[in-house]
Amino acid sequence: MTLANALADLEPKPPRVLTLDIETSPALAYVWGLFDQNVGITQIVEPSRMLCFAAKWLGEKQTHFYSEHHDSKRTMVKAIWDMLNEADIVVGYNHARFDIPHINREFLLAGLVPPSPSQNIDLLSVMRRNFKLMSNKLGYVTSAVGLDTKLETGGQSLWNDVLQGDEKAWAKFRKYNIQDVVITEQLFTLLAPWTKSPHAGLWSGSMSCCYSCGSQSLAPHGLTRTKSAAFPLVQCFDCGVWSRVLKSGQTRPA
Secondary structure, X not given: OOHHHHHHOOOOOOOOEEEXXXXXXXXXXXXXXXXXXXXXXXXXXXXXXXXXXXXXXXXXXXXXXXXXXXXXXXXXXXHHHHHXXXXXXXXXXXXXXXXXXXXXXXXXXXXXXXXXXXXXXXXXXXXHHHOOOOOOOHHHXXXXXXXXXXXXXXXXXXXXXXXXXXXXXXXXXXXXXXXHHHHHHHHHHHOXXXXXXXXXXXXXXXXOOXXXXXXXXXXXXEEEEOOOOEEEEEEEOOOOOEEEEOOOOOEEEO
């Protein structure tokens, strides 16, 4: 089969949406004091590393968890590589600037090539772009909007115990990591009308659907105008997202 034939046989399917969160270790270094320290490279004893991750596929009940404690480091890194390689959209909270670069470092050090490309939806960016809450910390946001919230960790002492291999600490760490993924997915669902997500038609094969959820149930609401053009305005019955309709019939964010 030629490449052209193989590509022609591809069928539209719903996007695989993965919500993830990682936990990392602090870097260890020799320092000469407690205040206003400049740490040089030669003072580093052990750099930061990924300790564990939790991840959940949208629409599935199970939240996956891997760690260097419960699994081998190689198993943990390969597991998150496999999930990212399968994902079409990756959801997180500040994951674009924190989690993904840490994960990519682990891939590099493990000798792995990049996973297949995916779209990132960073909910911290969504919050900063659309709202003005007193804090954009995940726990504050989820509490403010009436969702479940983050578990208390007890601070640095939990990380200290985890790094010593304490089983009770790791059990608490696991619950904390999984809870972050669960509430992030809940927040993603709530913020869907505010999120400039990739067009769902890229997976369904119909670009005339709701760009956010893929629904065909769209209600007309007159016109929406830019500085130089006017477009029909529709709203999705299912998720509430507003779209403008191009002359081709394709929808775009309003």
